[in-house]
Amino acid sequence: MDWQQILTVALTTAFGPTAIVFALAAIGLNVHFGYTGLVNFGQVAFLAVGAYTVAMGVVTYGLSFWLCVFLALVTGSILALLLGAPTLRLRADYLAIVTIAAGEIIRLVLRAARFRESTGGAAGIQNFAGDFYSLNPYSPGRRNYTIPGTDVGLTYSANDLWLLTVGWAAVALACLIVYLLMRSPWGRVIKAIREDEEAVRSLGKNVYVYKMQSLALGGVIGAIGGVLFAVARQSVVPDSLGTLLTFFAYVALVLGGAARVLGPVLGAVVFFFLQQLASSTLRQAVSAGHVDFLVANEVGIVVQILVGVGLMALMIFRPQGIIGDKSEVAVSVRR
Amino acid sequence: MSAVEPTSASVAMRDVEPVPGARKPDPILVAEDIRRRFGGLTAVDVDHLEVQRGVITALIGPNGAGKTTFFNLLTGFDKPDSGRWTFDGTDLMGVPAHKVARHGMVRTFQLTKSLARLSVLENVKLGATGQRGERMFVSLVKPLWKAQEAEIERRAEELLVRFKLDHMRDELASSLSGGQRKLLEMARALMVEPAMVMLDEPMAGVNPALTQSLLGHVKGLREMGMTVMFVEHDMDVVHDISDWVVVMGEGRIIAEGTPDQISANQAVIDAYLGAHHDAPLTVEEERAQLAEAEAAIEAEDARDPEREEGDDA
Numbered sequence: 001m002d003w004q005q006i007l008t009v010a011l012t013t014a015f016g017p018t019a020i021v022f023a024l025a026a027i028g029l030n031v032h033f034g035y036t037g038l039v040n041f042g043q044v045a046f047l048a049v050g051a052y053t054v055a056m057g058v059v060t061y062g063l064s065f066w067l068c069v070f071l072a073l074v075t076g077s078i079l080a081l082l083l084g085a086p087t088l089r090l091r092a093d094y095l096a097i098v099t100i101a102a103g104e105i106i107r108l109v110l111r112a113a114r115f116r117e118s119t120g121g122a123a124g125i126q127n128f129a130g131d132f133y134s135l136n137p138y139s140p141g142r143r144n145y146t147i148p149g150t151d152v153g154l155t156y157s158a159n160d161l162w163l164l165t166v167g168w169a170a171v172a173l174a175c176l177i178v179y180l181l182m183r184s185p186w187g188r189v190i191k192a193i194r195e196d197e198e199a200v201r202s203l204g205k206n207v208y209v210y211k212m213q214s215l216a217l218g219g220v221i222g223a224i225g226g227v228l229f230a231v232a233r234q235s236v237v238p239d240s241l242g243t244l245l246t247f248f249a250y251v252a253l254v255l256g257g258a259a260r261v262l263g264p265v266l267g268a269v270v271f272f273f274l275q276q277l278a279s280s281t282l283r284q285a286v287s288a289g290h291v292d293f294l295v296a297n298e299v300g301i302v303v304q305i306l307v308g309v310g311l312m313a314l315m316i317f318r319p320q321g322i323i324g325d326k327s328e329v330a331v332s333v334r335r
Numbered sequence: 336m337s338a339v340e341p342t343s344a345s346v347a348m349r350d351v352e353p354v355p356g357a358r359k360p361d362p363i364l365v366a367e368d369i370r371r372r373f374g375g376l377t378a379v380d381v382d383h384l385e386v387q388r389g390v391i392t393a394l395i396g397p398n399g400a401g402k403t404t405f406f407n408l409l410t411g412f413d414k415p416d417s418g419r420w421t422f423d424g425t426d427l428m429g430v431p432a433h434k435v436a437r438h439g440m441v442r443t444f445q446l447t448k449s450l451a452r453l454s455v456l457e458n459v460k461l462g463a464t465g466q467r468g469e470r471m472f473v474s475l476v477k478p479l480w481k482a483q484e485a486e487i488e489r490r491a492e493e494l495l496v497r498f499k500l501d502h503m504r505d506e507l508a509s510s511l512s513g514g515q516r517k518l519l520e521m522a523r524a525l526m527v528e529p530a531m532v533m534l535d536e537p538m539a540g541v542n543p544a545l546t547q548s549l550l551g552h553v554k555g556l557r558e559m560g561m562t563v564m565f566v567e568h569d570m571d572v573v574h575d576i577s578d579w580v581v582v583m584g585e586g587r588i589i590a591e592g593t594p595d596q597i598s599a600n601q602a603v604i605d606a607y608l609g610a611h612h613d614a615p616l617t618v619e620e621e622r623a624q625l626a627e628a629e630a631a632i633e634a635e636d637a638r639d640p641e642r643e644e645g646d647d648a
Contacts, residue, residue, distance in 0.1 A: 180475045185460075185468035185484065192450045192461050198412070199448035199520075203462045203527055204436035205469070213471050 001288060006280040007152045014273035015154060017232035020167035021047070022272070024225030025249035026256070026264030027174045031218035033250075034258035035182060037194030038215060039092050042099030044245040045083075046219040048106045049075045050226025051236045052119065058128035060118045065131035069227055076223030080216035088211045103243060111238035124237035132231055136162040167228050171265055174221050179261045181217075190214055191259075251311050257321030266322055274310075279303045348390060348579050353592030353600075356383035363388040363531055363562050364409070364440075369418030371404055371586075378404045379415070380586040386531075391553065391563045393573040393594075396583035397607055402566045403445060405583065406535055410442045411435040423530060437464060439530035445539055445566070447516040451509035455500055458508050458519055459491040460484075462526025487526075494522040498552065514545035521552060532556055534565035538572055550576050570607075574598065582606065 013019065025043050032038040050072040057068030083102055087095040109115065111122045119125070138158040146153030156164065181187050189210050192200045197207045230236045248271070249264075256267025282299045285291045294302065320326045351357050362385035371379040379401045386392050394402050407413035409420060411432035419428045422440050430438070450458050466487065467473050468480030495501040498518040503511065511519060517537055524532055537553060538546050554576055556563050567573050573580055574594040582590040582597060584606035590597060597603055 177475070180477075181471070184474035184477070185466045185480060186471050186474035188453070188457055188461055189469055191453060192458075195450035195452055196448040198432075198444070199450060200461070201412075201432045202410070202436055202442050202444070202448075203523065204433050204441075204464050206431075206433050217471075 001281075001284050004151045006277065006284065008155060009280050010273050010277040011152065012154050012156065013276040014269045015164070016156070016272070017160065017163050017167060017228065019268045019272045020164070020171055021225045021229040021232070022249055022252050023171050023265045023268035024174060024228065025222050025245070026252040026268055027171070027178060028218035028220075028222035028225070029249050029253050030258060030264045031178060031214055031221065034253065034260075034263070035187070035194060036190050036211060036214040037092065038211060039096040040099045040215070040218070041096050041246055042083075042101070042103035043222050043249050044241050044243060045099065045103040045106050046076050046079060046222030047226030047229055047245065048103070048110065048238075048241040049079050050223030051230035051241070052110060052125075053223070054227050055125040055128045055230055055236045056118060059125050065129065072223045072227050073220050076220040077216045080219040081212070084212045084215045088208055088215070100243070103246065107238045107241050122238060124235060126235045129231040129234050133159055133162065138162055163228070163232055170224055170228065174224070175261050175265060182261065251307060254311065254314060254319070255321055257324030260321075260323050263321055263323055270322065275303060275307060278306055348387060348593060351387075351579070353590075353596045355588040355591050357385070357591050359385040359387040361388045362386060364420065364422050364564075366409065366420035367418060369405070369408060369415050369420065371408055371413065371415045377586050379408060381405065381418075381588055384581065384588060386562065386564055387579060388562050389557065389560060390578045391557050391565070391576055393577035393580045394564060394566045394583060395568060395570065395573055395580060397568065400583040401586040402583050403535055406442065406533055406566060410440060410533055412442075436527055436529075439528075440533065441524045441527045441529040441531070442533035443517075443520045443524055443535055443537065445535040447513070447520050449508040449511060449516040449519050451507065453508055454505050455495065455508055455511070455519060456488070456491055456504040459494055459522050459526055460487050462523040463487040463490065464527055491526060494525055498522045512542065514541040514549065517541055517549060518552065529561065531562040531564065534563065536566050536568075538567060538569065546572070570598065
C-alpha cells in the first residue's frame with residue numbers, strides 16, 4: 001500500500017476542478033435549500049444549461065467564449081424563471097417534482113439524435129475552451145506542492161492550475177455574494193420564508209418574488225459550476241449530467257453544513273477527499289490482494305454505496321454537518 | 336375583575352343598533368355579500384358587516400362557525416366565491432395578502448407563526464415595511480441600508496421592551512414559550528404600523544398567567560389608535576376587553592352588540608349551547624340521540640378498523 005500516493009491523489013482531488021464544480025453547485029443549493037427552504041432536486045439542470053451554453057455557443061454558433069460565459073448567467077436565470085413561474089406559488093413539494101423532471105428532460109433533449117447537429121447528441125461537444133486556456137499565465141509542466149516534511153501534497157498540470165485559479169476565485173466570489181446577501185434585510189426575508197412563508201406574506205412581503213430571486217441566484221451559481229465542469233474537461237456529454245450530480249451536491253451541502261456560507265465549500269472538499277481516499281485505498285488493496293471478495297471494477301460501486309451509507313449516518317447523527325449550528329439546523333430529521 | 340370602564344370607544348358604540356349588519360358611525364372596514372364555499376358547505380355567508388374605527392371588535396362563534404375562514408378572506412389569504420369589501424376606502428377584493436398588509440390591515444395566526452430559527456429581534460425587524468435593504472441588489476451594499484436598519488432596530492427594541500421580550504432579543508424564537516410567541520407575533524405585526532390589527536385567537540394555547548398581560552396588550556393597541564378585530568370563542572375574555580361583539584354561526588352573522596347585549600341574546604345562547612340546552616329532553620329525543628351516536632360510532636369503527644394501531648404508532 002502506497003499511502004503517500006493515496007493521500008496525494010485524495011488531496012489533489014479535494015482541491016481539484018471537480019471539487020470546485022460541486023462546491024458551486026452546492027453553494028447554489030445552499031441558497032435554495034439551506035436559506036430559502038426551496039427543495040430543488042434538479043440542480044444538474046442549471047449545470048447542464050451553463051455547460052451547454054458555452055459548448056454550443058462556441059462550437060455550434062461560433063460565438064466568443066467569454067460572451068458565452070456571460071450568456072450562461074442569462075440562460076441560468078431563464079431556466080429559473082421557467083421552473084419557478086408555475087411552481088413557486090404551490091407547496092414546496094411541487095418544485096421538487098418539477099426540478100427532478102427538468103433535469104432529466106434537459107439531459108434527454110441534449111442527447112436526442114434529432115438535435116445532433118447543434119448539441120452533438122449522445123457524444124456531446126468537445127474542444128470549445130481554447131480561448132480560456134490560451135490565457136493561461138502559468139508556464140507548461142507539472143507542479144508538485146508537498147506538505148513540508150512529507151512527500152504528501154498536491155500535483156497539478158499548468159492547465160489545471162489556471163482552471164483552479166479562476167475556479168476558486170469564482171467560488172470565493174459566490175461565497176462573498178451569498179455572505180453579503182444573507183447578512184442583509186433581503187437575507188432576513190429569505191430565511192423567514194424558509195421558516196414560514198405565510199407569516200412573511202402577512203407582513204407585506206411579496207414571497208413569490210423573493211423565492212424567484214433565490215431560485216435564479218442559486219441557479220446562476222450552479223450554471224457557473226456547469227461552465228467550469230465543461231471547461232475542465234474541454235468536453236460536455238449529456239450522460240455525465242445525470243441526477244447523481246445533484247445528489248452529490250446535496251451530500252456536499254449537508255456534510256459541510258446547510259445555511260452556512262462556507263458549509264458547501266467545506267463539504268465539497270471533504271467529500272471529494274474522503275471519496276477519493278476510499279476509492280484509491282480500495283483499489284490498491286484489491287490489486288495488492290488484501291481484499292479478495294472484490295475485483296477492481298467493483299470498487300466504484302462500493303464507494304458509491306459508502307457515500308450513501310455515509311449520508312444516512314450524517315443525517316441521523318450530525319444533521320447540521322461539520323460547521324452547522326444544531327439549534328438552527330436547516331435539515332431537521334428528528335422531531 | 337373590575338367593571339368595564341366606559342372608554343371613548345365604547346361610547347361611540349352606544350348608539351349603534353344591536354342587529355346583524357348594523358351601520359356604524361365611522362367604519363374602517365365594510366364587507367358586503369361575502370360567500371365562500373368548500374364543496375357543498377358554505378363556510379362563510381356574510382351579507383353585511385361594518386367594523387368601527389378605533390374600537391376592539393370581537394368575532395365569536397362556536398367551532399366551525401367560519402370565523403377563521405372569514406379572517407382569511409378579509410386578509411387576502413383565501414379568495415371568496417363572491418363579495419366585496421373596502422378597507423379605509425380601498426377596495427380589497429382580489430388583492431393578494433401581502434398588499435392587504437401594506438394597506439394597513441395586518442393579521443396574526445391562530446397557530447403562532449414565529450420564525451423559529453430567526454432571533455427574536457430579527458423576527459420583529461422583519462415586520463418593518465419599505466426596507467431598502469430588502470431589494471436584492473441594494474442589499475449587497477450595506478451603506479445603502481445601514482441607517483434605515485439602525486432606525487428599524489431602534490423601533491424593534493422599543494416594541495420588545497413594551498412586550499417584555501427585550502431580555503430574549505438574541506434568543507432564537509423557537510426558545511420562546513407559547514404566550515411569548517403570541518407577544519412576539521403581535522410585536523412583529525406592529526412593526527408594519529397597521530391601522531387595523533386582526534388577531535386570530537390571541538389567547539389560544541396561552542398559559543392563564545399570561546392571558547391578563549396579553550389582554551392588556553390588546554387594549555394597548557386601541558389606546559394607540561388602532562382598530563382591533565379578534566377571533567375568540569371564550570365568552571369571558573370577550574366580555575372583558577371588547578367594545579363590540581359580532582357573533583357568527585354556520586357562516587352567517589347571527590348577532591351583533593355590546594358584550595352585555597350579546598350575553599343576553601337568545602340566538603347566541605342557542606348557537607353556543609344548542610336550542611335545547613335549558614329544556615329537558617323528552618324520552619324519545621334522548622333515545623333518538625343515543626341511537627344516532629351509537630350508529631355514528633359503529634360507522635366509524637367499520638370505516639377504519641386499523642385506527643387503534645395507527646393511534647399507537
